[in-house]
Structures are given as structure tokens and as C-alpha cells.
Amino acid sequence: xxxxxxxxxxxxxxxxxxxxxxxxxxxxxxxxxxxxxxxxxxxxxxxxxxxxxxxxxxxxxxxxxxxxxxxxxxxxxxxxxxxxxxxxxxxxxxxxxxxxxxxxxxxxxxxxxxxxxxxxxxxxxxxxxxxxxxxxxxxxxxxxxxxxxxxxxxxxxxxxxxxxxxxxxxxxxxxxxxxxxxxxxxxxxxxxxxxxxxxxxxxxxxxxxxxxxxxxxxxxxxxxxxxxxxxxxxxxxxxxxxxxxxxxxxxxxxxxxxxxxxxxxxxxxxxxxxxxxxxxxxxxxxxxxxxxxxxxxxxxxxxx
Amino acid sequence: xxxxxxxxxxxxxxxxxxxxxxxxxxxxxxxxxxxxxxxxxxxxxxxxxxxxxxxxxxxxxxxxxxxxxxxxxxxxxxxxxxxxxxxxxxxxxxxxxxxxxxxxxxxxxxxxxxxxxxxxxxxxxxxxxxxxxxxxxxxxxxxxxxxxxxxxxxxxxxxxxxxxxxxxxxxxxxxxxxxxxxxxxxxxxxxxxxxxxxxxxxxxxxxxxxxxxxxxxxxxxxxxxxxxxxxxxxxxxxxxxxxxxxxxxxxxxxxxxxxxxxxxxxxxxxxxxxxxxxxxxxxxxxxxxxxxxxxxxxxxxxxxxxxxxxxxxxxxxxxxxxxxxxxxxxxxxxxxxxxxxxxxxxxxxxxxxxxxxxxxxxxxx
Amino acid sequence: xxxxxxxxxxxxxxxxxxxxxxxxxxxxxxxxxxxxxxxxxxxxxxxxxxxxxxxxxxxxxxxxxxxxxxxxxxxxxxxxxxxxxxxxxxxxxxxxxxxxxxxxxxxxxxxxxxxxxxxxxxxxxxxxxxxxxxxxxxxxxxxxxxxxxxxxxxxxxxxxxxxxxxxxxxxxxxxxxxxxxxxxxxxxxxxxxxxxxxxxxxxxxxxxxxxxxxxxxxxxxxxxxxxxxxxxxxxxxxxxxxxxxxxxxxxxxxxxxxxxxxxxxxxxxxxxxxxxxxxxxxxxxxxxxxxxxxxxxxxxxxxxxxxxxxxxxxxxxxxx
Ligand SMILES: Nc1ncnc2c1ncn2[C@@H]1O[C@H](COP(=O)(O)OP(=O)(O)O)[C@@H](O)[C@H]1O
Ligand SMILES: [Mg+2]
Numbered sequence: 001x002x003x004x005x006x007x008x009x010x011x012x013x014x015x016x017x018x019x020x021x022x023x024x025x026x027x028x029x030x031x032x033x034x035x036x037x038x039x040x041x042x043x044x045x046x047x048x049x050x051x052x053x054x055x056x057x058x059x060x061x062x063x064x065x066x067x068x069x070x071x072x073x074x075x076x077x078x079x080x081x082x083x084x085x086x087x088x089x090x091x092x093x094x095x096x097x098x099x100x101x102x103x104x105x106x107x108x109x110x111x112x113x114x115x116x117x118x119x120x121x122x123x124x125x126x127x128x129x130x131x132x133x134x135x136x137x138x139x140x141x142x143x144x145x146x147x148x149x150x151x152x153x154x155x156x157x158x159x160x161x162x163x164x165x166x167x168x169x170x171x172x173x174x175x176x177x178x179x180x181x182x183x184x185x186x187x188x189x190x191x192x193x194x195x196x197x198x199x200x201x202x203x204x205x206x207x208x209x210x211x212x213x214x215x216x217x218x219x220x221x222x223x224x225x226x227x228x229x230x231x232x233x234x235x236x237x238x239x240x241x242x243x244x245x246x247x248x249x250x251x252x253x254x255x256x257x258x259x260x261x262x263x264x265x266x267x268x269x270x271x272x273x274x275x276x277x278x279x280x281x282x283x284x285x286x287x288x289x290x291x292x293x294x295x296x297x298x299x300x301x302x303x304x
Numbered sequence: 305x306x307x308x309x310x311x312x313x314x315x316x317x318x319x320x321x322x323x324x325x326x327x328x329x330x331x332x333x334x335x336x337x338x339x340x341x342x343x344x345x346x347x348x349x350x351x352x353x354x355x356x357x358x359x360x361x362x363x364x365x366x367x368x369x370x371x372x373x374x375x376x377x378x379x380x381x382x383x384x385x386x387x388x389x390x391x392x393x394x395x396x397x398x399x400x401x402x403x404x405x406x407x408x409x410x411x412x413x414x415x416x417x418x419x420x421x422x423x424x425x426x427x428x429x430x431x432x433x434x435x436x437x438x439x440x441x442x443x444x445x446x447x448x449x450x451x452x453x454x455x456x457x458x459x460x461x462x463x464x465x466x467x468x469x470x471x472x473x474x475x476x477x478x479x480x481x482x483x484x485x486x487x488x489x490x491x492x493x494x495x496x497x498x499x500x501x502x503x504x505x506x507x508x509x510x511x512x513x514x515x516x517x518x519x520x521x522x523x524x525x526x527x528x529x530x531x532x533x534x535x536x537x538x539x540x541x542x543x544x545x546x547x548x549x550x551x552x553x554x555x556x557x558x559x560x561x562x563x564x565x566x567x568x569x570x571x572x573x574x575x576x577x578x579x580x581x582x583x584x585x586x587x588x589x590x591x592x593x594x595x596x597x598x599x600x601x602x603x604x605x606x607x608x609x610x611x612x613x614x615x616x617x618x619x620x621x622x623x624x625x626x627x628x629x630x631x632x633x634x635x636x637x638x639x640x641x642x643x644x645x646x647x648x649x650x651x652x653x654x655x656x657x658x659x660x661x662x663x664x665x666x667x668x669x
Numbered sequence: 670x671x672x673x674x675x676x677x678x679x680x681x682x683x684x685x686x687x688x689x690x691x692x693x694x695x696x697x698x699x700x701x702x703x704x705x706x707x708x709x710x711x712x713x714x715x716x717x718x719x720x721x722x723x724x725x726x727x728x729x730x731x732x733x734x735x736x737x738x739x740x741x742x743x744x745x746x747x748x749x750x751x752x753x754x755x756x757x758x759x760x761x762x763x764x765x766x767x768x769x770x771x772x773x774x775x776x777x778x779x780x781x782x783x784x785x786x787x788x789x790x791x792x793x794x795x796x797x798x799x800x801x802x803x804x805x806x807x808x809x810x811x812x813x814x815x816x817x818x819x820x821x822x823x824x825x826x827x828x829x830x831x832x833x834x835x836x837x838x839x840x841x842x843x844x845x846x847x848x849x850x851x852x853x854x855x856x857x858x859x860x861x862x863x864x865x866x867x868x869x870x871x872x873x874x875x876x877x878x879x880x881x882x883x884x885x886x887x888x889x890x891x892x893x894x895x896x897x898x899x900x901x902x903x904x905x906x907x908x909x910x911x912x913x914x915x916x917x918x919x920x921x922x923x924x925x926x927x928x929x930x931x932x933x934x935x936x937x938x939x940x941x942x943x944x945x946x947x948x949x950x951x952x953x954x955x956x957x958x959x960x961x962x963x964x965x966x967x968x969x970x971x972x973x974x975x976x977x978x979x980x981x982x983x984x985x986x987x988x989x
Contacts, residue, residue: 015814017358018375022892023813026803030823030863033800037860038826041837048836106702109695117703119975121710126971128921130939131960134946135717138953146716149733160731180713188982241830244923248943265832270928275836282833290828356883376886377894383887389880393902406889406898450888460887 042286049279068280078281080256081264084171088260089239091175092182096235097228099179100186105220107187108194125184133248136177140164140249164250167257174245174258182238186231193227194220237289261285306366306380306457306490307332308353313362315348315514322348324514326362335484335491339501340511341537346494347386349511350460353492355379366457377406382451383460386467388443390435390450396422397431400449407454421449425479441472452483459484461493465500477503498538502526510534527654532663535587535656541620544630546586547660550579558602559586559657562626567602569652572667576657579666587656590620590633599647605630606647612640621646714964721745721958728954744958747776773951775944778933779959782941787966789851789937790919793858797866797915798908800859805870806896810882820871827864834860835928842929849931857925862915869914869981873907874900910981913974917967938963 049068072078107118124132139146140163148160164170197219205215243262246252252259252267265285269278308330315323323345330336338346351357352364355376363370371379382403390399398405400421401414409417422428425445435443444464451459464480465473481504484491495501501508502522510517510525510533518530529535535543548561556573557580559566566586568576588605599606605625613620621640622631632648640646657666720728722740807813808820838857847853877900885895901908923939930936942963945956971978 013373014358017373018892019358019811020813023807023811023816026807026811026892027819029800030804030867031819033796033859033863034823034826036841037838037856038829038834038864039822041834041841041860042826042829044837044840045833102702103706106699106706109699111696111699111703113703117706118979119972120707122971122975122978123714123968124710126917126967127714127964128939128942128967129923130921130942130946131717131964134942134956134960135713137946138720138957139713139716141953144729144731144733144953146733149731153732180709184710188979192979192982237828241832243832247923247927248946251947262830262832269832269836279833279836282830282836286829286833289830351883354883354887356886375891376883377889377891381887383884385880385884387878387880389878389884391881391885391899402885402898403888406894450884454888 045279045282048275049283051276053275053279068276069284072277072280072284077256077259078261078264081259081261084259085240085261088171088175088178088242089236091172092178092239093232093235095175095179096182096186097232099183100190100231101224101228103183103187104190104194107191121184121187123184124181127181129181129244130248132177132181133245136173136180136245137164137249140173165254167254170250170254170257174249177245177249178239178242182235186235189231189234190224190227193224193230197223233292236292240289240292241285308458308490308492309365310349310352311363311365313352313364314360315345315352315357316360321514323352326516328509328516328519330490330492333488333490335481335493335504335506337501337505337508338492338494338511339498339508339537340496340517342496344511345514346496346511347462348514350383350462350492350494353458354381354383354460379458380456381458381460382454382456384447384451384462384464386463388435388447388467390443390446392435394434395431396427396433396435396438396446396449399435399446400453403450403454417453418449421453424452425449440467440469441476444468444476448480448483452487455487455489457489459487459489459491461491463495464493466495466497473500480504498540502538510537512537528665528668529587529656530665530668532585532587532658532665535658535665539589541590541631541633543587543589543656544625544628544632546588546625546628546630548584548586548626550576550582550584550657552580555602559584561586561628564605564626565602566650566655567652568655572653572655572657576666579659582666583660584666585658585660585663587658588630588650589654589656590631592651592654593632593634593648594651595634595638596647596649600649603652604647604649606645609640609642609644609646611642717957717960717964720954721961723954725952725954728952744952744955745962747955748779748958748962773945773948773955775941776955776959778936778941779938779962781933782936782938783962785851785933785935786920786938789854789858790916792851792855793862793919794912794915796855796859797862797911801863801866801870801911802901802904802908803893803896805867806874806892806900808867808871809874809877810879810900811892823864823867826860831861831924835925838925839928848929849935851935853929854919854922854926854935854937857929858919858922861922861925862918865918866911866915869911870904870907873904877903906977906980909974909977913970913977914981916970920967 050065051063052067103121107114107121127135142148142160142162142165145163147163148157151157152160163173201219201223202215205219210218241262242260243266246258246260246263247266250258252263261281262285265278265281268274268281272278308328310326310328313323313326314321326349338349340346348357352359355371355374355378359372363372365371366379391402394402397418401418404414404417418431419428422431425448427442427445427449430438430442430446435446438446444467447464451461461480465476468476477500480493484504493500493504502525505522507519507521508525509519512533518525518534520528525534526538529538532545536545546559546561546564548559548564550557551560552558553565553567555567556570557568557576559568567573593605596604605623607623607625610622610624610629613622617636619634619636619640620631621634622629623646624630634640634648658664659666716735719736720733721744722742723734723737724739724741724743727734727737727739804823808816834857838860842848842853842857845853845856847856881899882895885899886892890898921939922937923943926937926940927943930940933941942956942959945951945959
């Protein structure tokens, strides 16, 4: 007896069997949505990055090869903004990792009120960035803000200080607001990894006589590596692309003290209406993020 | 109600060949057992019958119909899974009745059948419980019930007893046999436990690395293994294997390993005639010996007892034959102890001889 | 090995004593750390809340009043009841900064914008489920050609910075004729929520045994029925988490809303609130009240569904 189906018919029956048809049907909605709202925009902005597209003269759109990229990469302002993004990112991510580790260590202990605290730390995570922005803008306010009031009452300053308006302080202060909102998620992610460390590992170490610090260094830290990596990459992605707080707190100012890359893209695209160079910058940002994200997807995708 | 035919079926997982060119006819109303070590492709075979795995090559027929691309919910099969796979959010009643509900039976009929099955499985009192509130044995019964109520044309079971404790396993064997009898439908049962296979099967299919080794009734498989693998996979304690040579002697063809010699019966001797000079493996099942007084070279084994394992109704003794440790099963008439010298008469019409090179039996197959 | 024997040589009395003392130290450390953490997390919000109940006169005191001395509801009244107020000399005064009024006329937009935010968020949640659940199930349990590739595609789309998407989004929206329409945000928010939804649900469905899927299909379920009858009821915790994430993301989103909305027909709450912050004539106490209004719904949701957030992330991001 040879096969009932032969050749093409068999191949088709196999390719479009019930499983494949179901999968196709189930994936169709998501794929069509993402095609419109993600894949197309991504490709389109790649496309515009090769044109000298300016909304100020919409009828002449010459194809300029890599000119936009060359222009962007040779622009000093661009590199300055890159450096600001880098310092904002490094500051934020380091602070987030350290704070999140301490919070996770705390919440990994069992004590009265632990549930309450783990609920409360969700508040910064849950609030809109706009609220986060105005919250810190008000705290940093040089005339009536809480920071000045508090420091004055504690006797740490003798008169009110200009905070956001001081170019040296702008980036760290914005980073502080960013960290405050990002820390809870990072802490939860690290806590979840911490909880997945098998208890008998600790018991074995205890039997071997390891003290608290040794247990932390030899068991906790190595086991946390995946969680740490995930948080680091994720938060780096978030910090690099962060826009909202720069818009809400300083609008890139004072002068260009908080003129970071995402702000630069915004200005170039929506104030100068120069879509070509804006897209080129976006793409450079995207490529950098991509390189970082490659790592995250390797890590997460592996498990799927 | 259903005959199942595998026609040159091969299944790959990526580059792993899980089932290799399977040709098998499962007869209507038969109790067929797929037996083999873990990873030999039993579950894959079962899944292909259910339609849960696609074939890479070949065809599967239900009766005269090719079902290669028929999805499982349209095939009339029921299956009991190794992990039971009960629906955690449904109670026992809903678990058992789910297959009927999906097939749009009316509520009264579902109720009748579920209660009927529950009664037969002695789980009537558990119908309102969730699976998490049941013991292993109870879950196993629910899984059986879920398949039973459907009265499918094929009943598939994937190691249904392997997660139970020993005592329960034995009693469930009898119940499954009973179930087959009353359901009058085709059963395909997967196990790696030879005892289960031997007690339950009408026919056994022995598999290894995705390849069928032998198909036959339990007696055939046990008494006439066609190759060394089948011979050594069945039997407890396992068959004793001695590697030696077939030589010609005035008594005909004999097996020789060092100073140990074994003569064959006339009929067997003739069969082995063409193989003189070959390197072979001689198989002696532990139970195929009788105790007797005198040692007769060529007809018996004799030596010093190494250890004795009392087994209650019988005893196992071990001795060394030309450097190979061998176990034999003896009655309790004589109490043996280590260091005793004994002679055992070999039941020579039950010997097995395998070609050392091809591992195929020289006697049958 | 040597360490082990040392342990046994320690007299048990000493152990008891030592562990009791270290137990006390531990409690103290935990207590202090908890207090610091609570202050860090809650103080900024508390300050926002406190100043939203202060009058314009009180809010500019130096040093600040940590708690309002004369709590007033005037800011909240302006947000919730302004529409019903008659235009009198008093209320007119409020819209005129020169006359000392600090409450903007756009205060009346807060409630409609909140409604927009709500509509958008609910729609995004529903569409996330409609689109994400079947896809996640297919990716987790159906072996089909291109499965791995589709998982990667979906994750990859989330990698591109939002700001890079704004221009092309704008063109899509414009071509669909949806500028200044809530639909524009609903559609674009799908891009930023669906990948995460799919990811979390795929992880969850993957963690359910394959045999459960097989059992359902042998029991007579089609793929769709298997999903609805077996997997959906079991996925409830993850579904809640996913819905919550999608809701909060939509409720809180700022950049895209800033770009695609122009009037109160589609402006969301964050946009209206942000519009206050850039206007120097508006009282900070009023802005803070607006901030409080924006904060309350997401915070209530997050606290209410707290355990689902953690379990959702457990199933997803850091699955063992
Ligand atoms: N889903 C799968 N993906 C890849 N390989 C598999 C899969 N299922 C089974 N295999 C492989 O196929 C072979 C046969 O497996 P299986 O049929 O489950 O064996 P058995 O049930 O006899 O233990 C094994 O080598 C196993 O590793
Ligand atoms: Mg198996």
C-alpha cells in the first residue's frame, strides 16, 4: 500500500492541516494588528530616514541615501545629547539595581506588615508619568517645594536653592524621579528570582557553616544573576528612550542641560519638522536599543 | 469497531527519529500492549493514533479510512494519560462527563453514564470533589472513568498505572482487564513494565529506539524471543546470558564456553547445524532448571552457590558459570546457603540461542 | 567538610543565645528598613495629596505646611463641580489670573478627559484579550511552522522606542482619518501593550501541562474549545495581570497621546494634567489636585489586584 495522498496534494494537506489552520486563525488578529501598528511604522520610519523629508516643504522629498545619518552623526549637538542620555541611563540603572536589591532582600524576609509594604511599593509604579512629573516638579520647586522646605527645616541649607534650574543638578534630579517610579517593578522582578532560589541550597550552606554574608555572596547573588540581567537590560532600555519626564520637568532645559537624545528627536521631528533626520536619529536610538534588546530576547525567548 | 493500521509510519521530532517505519495492524477489539524501555517511541505511537502528533511519513488507517490529517476531536478515541491530566478546575463529575458534553449528549444521558462509570470504579462518593482533593489512585480512576463513559472505538492508555503504588497497580491490572472484557472495544496500552504487558495483552509489540522488535502473544514473546533484546527485556530475574561458541560434538551441535558445555535436543541441534563455529549467546531463563543430585556434563550446570535470595514462595540462587554470574529460581524443597555445591538440570527444550553478531535468535523468528 | 564538623562542636546553649540575639537584630534592621522604604515610597505622594487640600495662600508658605492647616476642597470642587456653577463675579474671577484667580477654565476638561482615558483603556484591555489570548495559546501549545519566528517577531516589536514610531503612527492615523479621535490612541496603544500581553500569557500557557491540552482534544474539543473550556478558566490569574497591565499602560501613557490628540474630543487625562503644569499662572495646589485625580484610579486598581501583579510577572518574566 502506498500513500493515499501523493505529491502536491499530500504536501498541501500537511501544510494546511488542522493544526496549521488553527494556528493561522489564532495568530491572524495579532499579526494583523501588529503589522499595522508596529511592523509598518518601523519599516516606514526606516524608509523616511533615507529621505530629506521636511514638513516645512512637503512637496520636495529627495532621496538622500545615508545623508541624514551622516548629518546626525556629525552633529555635535547630537553627541552632546547622547552623552547626557548615557549619564542619565547609567545613573538611573545603577540606582535602580541597588535600591531594588535592597527592597527585594527586605521583602524576601517574613515579618509583620510585609504584605502591606509590598502593596505600598506598587504605588509609584502604578501612577501615571504625568503625575510623577508634576509630583517631582512640585517637590523640586525652588520657591515653595518640599525639598527646599525639608532641607531648610533640617538645617542642611540656610536659604532656598534652585534645583531643576541648576544645569549641574538637572539630570540627577530627573534621574531620581525616574528611579522612584521604576524601582518597584525592578524590586518585584528581583524578588521573584530570589523566591525561586531553592531553600535547600541555603540549608545546605548553613549545614556547611556559611554565615549570613557568605550565604548572600555565594548563593543569593549568583542565583540572582538572571533577574539582575533582566532588570538591567529592561531598565536600560527604558532609561535610554525616556521622554516624559524631560518634557514635563524641564523641556530640555535649563539651556540644554537636559537635552537628551529622546528630547533631541522630539525637537528635530516635531519642532523643526525635519522628519528625515528625526527618523535617522530614532533609528540610531532603535539600533542601540536593539543591541541591548537582543540580549533580553535571547534570555526571555529561550524560555518560550 | 475499529481496526487500526500503521503503514510504513515514521515520526521525526526535528532530527530525532522517534518511530521508525512502523508497520502494525491492531485488530478490532484486541488488547494490544506496546512494551519497551522509556524513550522508545511508545507514547509517540499512541499520540499518532489519537491524532495528537502528525506523522512524518506513511499512513494510518482506521478501518479502511486514512486518518493522517484527522484532528483528535473528530477521531473516536479516548485516552488515559500517564499524568492523568484531569482538568483542575472541574470536579470529578464534570471531568468524567466533559467528553460527553463536548459531544453534545443530553444532560440526563451524561448523568446516567457518569454515575454508571463512577459506580463501576467505586468513586460515586467523590463526584463533587476537585482533582486536587483526590489521592493518586482516585485520580487514576477518574482518568479511567473519563475515557470509559465515552465508549470510544479505540481506548488508548499511556502507562496509566505507573504512578500508583505496587499493591494498587496489581489490583488495577485486573480491573483494566475486566474493563476491556466489558467494553468490547480495541485497547492500545503502553507500558514499560513487562509484568503488566504479560498479564494484560492479547498481543505485545516490543519496541526499542523507535523500531519494532517483535510482535506476538505474551507466550510467544516470552518463550520465543526473536532477538537478544526481547529475550533480555522480558523475564524477572532476567534471562541468564552466556557468550560462547557452537561446536560440533559426537552428541551433535553443542554450546561451549570454556569448560562449560551444553548439549541441545535433537530438533534444535539440527536447526543449529548450519551455524557451527559461530560465536553465540546462550540464554537460560532462571526458572528453566530442576534440582537433581548428580552433575551430568552437557545436560546440567553445577557449581558453588554464591548467594541465596529467599523470596518467600521460592528462592533465587546465584552461581558463577565460567566467569558469568547466573541466577536460577528454585523451589523451597531444599534450603540452600552460600558455599553449597549444587547441580541443576537444564530444561533443554527451553534454551535460547542468539547470534553474537546480529543478536537475532537462531532458533525462531 | 571541615566547616561541618566545626558546627557540631559548637555547644547548643551558645547557639540558642546567639540566635535569639541575632533574631532581635534582624527585627530591628527589618523595622528600620521598612520605615525608610515606606517614607521613600509614600512621602512624595503624601506631599502631593497634602498640598492638593491647601489653598493657594497656604501652599506658598515658607517653610511649607506638611499638613494643611486649613484643608480646603476648592480644588476638587473646581474639577468635579465647575460645570454646574453659574458664571458669577466670583467664578469669573477664578479664570482671570490677573485678578488673583488660579483655577483655569480648562479644569472642566478633566472629567471628560478622564472619561476618554477610561474608554481608551477599557477598549485596549478588551482588544488585548481578543487579540492576545488566542495568539498566546497557539504559540504555547500548537506546533506549527514558524512558531518560534512569530514569538520573536512579537517581542521585537516592543524594542523600538515609542518616539521612533510617532511619525509613522501619525501617517497611519491620518490615513485612517482618525486624527483627534480616541480610536487613534486605542490602535496605537495596542502596539505597546499586545507584545507584553502575549509574552505573559505564552509563559503561563506553557507552564500548563501539554497533557491537559491533549486530554481536552481527545475529549472532543476543537482547538478553540480547548482554549475556552480548559485554558481560559485556568489562566484567570494571568488574565487579570495582563488586563491590569494593559489598563495601566493605557491610562498612564503620555507621549503618543501628546502627539495624536488636539481637543477634548480625544485628549486623555495625562494630557490635560500636563497642560496645567506648563501654565505658570495656574495654582500648584490645583495642579496637585488634578494629579491626585489622575493617580487615584490606577493606584486603587494596583492595590486591589496586587497579588495578580506579582503572580503575573512570576509566570512571565522570571519563569524558572
Ligand atoms: N515533543 C517532543 N519533542 C522532541 N522530541 C520528543 C518529543 N516527544 C518525544 N520525543 C523524543 O522521541 C523519542 C520517543 O519518545 P516517547 O514516544 O515519549 O517515548 P516513550 O513513551 O516510549 O518513553 C524520545 O527520544 C523522546 O526524547
Ligand atoms: Mg511515554
